[in-house]
Amino acid sequence: MTDPVARASRLTIDLGALTRNWDFFAQHADGAECGAVIKANGYGLGQDAVARALQNAGCKTFFVAHLFEGVKARAILGPEATIYVLHGIMSDEAETFLASHLRPVLNDVDQVRLWQAEGLGQPCALHLDSGMNRLGLSEDDLDRLEGDVADLNLALIMSHLACASDPQHPKNGMQRQAFVQMAARLPPAPLSLAASAGTLLDGDYCFDLVRPGIGLYGGGPFDQDAVPLEPVVTLEAPILQVRSVGPGDTIGYGASWQADRRRTIATVALGYADGFLRAGSNRGFAILAGAVCPIVGRVSMDLITLDVTGAGRAAQVGAYVQFLGRAAPLDAQAQALDTIPYEILTRLGDRFERIYLEP
Numbered sequence: 257m258t259d260p261v262a263r264a265s266r267l268t269i270d271l272g273a274l275t276r277n278w279d280f281f282a283q284h285a286d287g288a289e290c291g292a293v294i295k296a297n298g299y300g301l302g303q304d305a306v307a308r309a310l311q312n313a314g315c316k317t318f319f320v321a322h323l324f325e326g327v328k329a330r331a332i333l334g335p336e337a338t339i340y341v342l343h344g345i346m347s348d349e350a351e352t353f354l355a356s357h358l359r360p361v362l363n364d365v366d367q368v369r370l371w372q373a374e375g376l377g378q379p380c381a382l383h384l385d386s387g388m389n390r391l392g393l394s395e396d397d398l399d400r401l402e403g404d405v406a407d408l409n410l411a412l413i414m415s416h417l418a419c420a421s422d423p424q425h426p427k428n429g430m431q432r433q434a435f436v437q438m439a440a441r442l443p444p445a446p447l448s449l450a451a452s453a454g455t456l457l458d459g460d461y462c463f464d465l466v467r468p469g470i471g472l473y474g475g476g477p478f479d480q481d482a483v484p485l486e487p488v489v490t491l492e493a494p495i496l497q498v499r500s501v502g503p504g505d506t507i508g509y510g511a512s513w514q515a516d517r518r519r520t521i522a523t524v525a526l527g528y529a530d531g532f533l534r535a536g537s538n539r540g541f542a543i544l545a546g547a548v549c550p551i552v553g554r555v556s557m558d559l560i561t562l563d564v565t566g567a568g569r570a571a572q573v574g575a576y577v578q579f580l581g582r583a584a585p586l587d588a589q590a591q592a593l594d595t596i597p598y599e600i601l602t603r604l605g606d607r608f609e610r611i612y613l614e615p
């Protein structure tokens with residue numbers, strides 16, 4: 257019998273590349289501590305493996321979005337790690353925060369009052385809104401709180417940049433200035449403003465702690481400029497069938513692609529049910545034997561059709577084509593699919609054979 261796994265699509269996650277990317281940010285952090293954002297299941301790569309590898313590389317401070325992600329992270333990371341929960345705290349959650357020694361990122365006045373009442377003096381972060389208008393305390397909130405936070409065990413004051421992916425954007429400097437001015441109204445505490453892009457901006461955005469996410473996982477944080485990061489994820493799918501089509505033949509649902517001349521088409525075992533965006537229909541690509549093979553026709557639930565004419569004899573049943581990896585860069589695939597690397601990674605499903613390469 258054939259090993260069923262031998263026909264599966266493969267997701268290979270290179271934890272050595274992950275830790276080298278973390279080192280890259282640590283070296284570019286201008287002396288600040290380098291944390292790591294591991295929300296959304298470690299950007300789709302698997303929170304447990306990612307968290308453990310980063311901790312072994314020397315990372316001490318971790319950020320998640322949801323409380324449940326923090327509880328899971330604590331179980332993996334042990335008692336020493338510092339874990340912040342970006343979504344803040346709801347009225348019935350203090351007990352869970354305390355039991356798992358998680359630090360809430362307090363986003364509004366009610367959350368500050370709640371932690372003052374129920375946080376038992378444990379450390380927390382304050383999120384200031386410096387211009388993104390998404391989460392965090394406003395100037396008006398600070399008016400209400402000023403002089404009233406002395407009892408808060410303030411371990412971090414943070415904010416988030418809206419436009420750091422564009423280094424020239426004037427909003428970056430405006431937010432930095434607003435952040436510094438607002439923080440000055442609070443008792444002194446370590447400051448954090450930069451995610452991946454902010455860490456690499458010219459000028460001083462690093463403060464005391466940086467919070468890279470996407471860059472650790474190999475995604476370029478800038479709209480234009482490439483950053484020398486190592487690819488962490490390799491996504492490959494096996495060819496199930498190869499066929500030849502002639503002029504006028506159409507491919508797939510909706511007959512959305514039509515051959516202009518004789519072409520070789522490979523059907524591979526990957527689809528939107530695996531998290532490969534359906535928006536990749538007639539736009540995305542894969543690499544086979546060094547040849548760029550465009551997706552032709554619609555991405556269906558379990559299958560993608562590729563024009564492998566350029567790959568010659570390499571187009572064989574059982575051969576693996578690469579959708580993400582060294583040959584098929586994440587940033588290029590994201591651009592082809594008209595999205596960002598974040599969305600590609602966080603959509604990756606659980607139907608793959610997942611292979612973790614240890615550092």
Ligand SMILES: *Cc1c(COP(=O)(O)O)cnc(C)c1O
Pocket residue numbers: 293295342415416450451452453467468469470471477
């Ligand atoms: C997600 C997130 C980050 C990480 O951002 P990247 O662009 O992935 O580096 C940092 N800080 C906050 C508040 C976030 O929500």
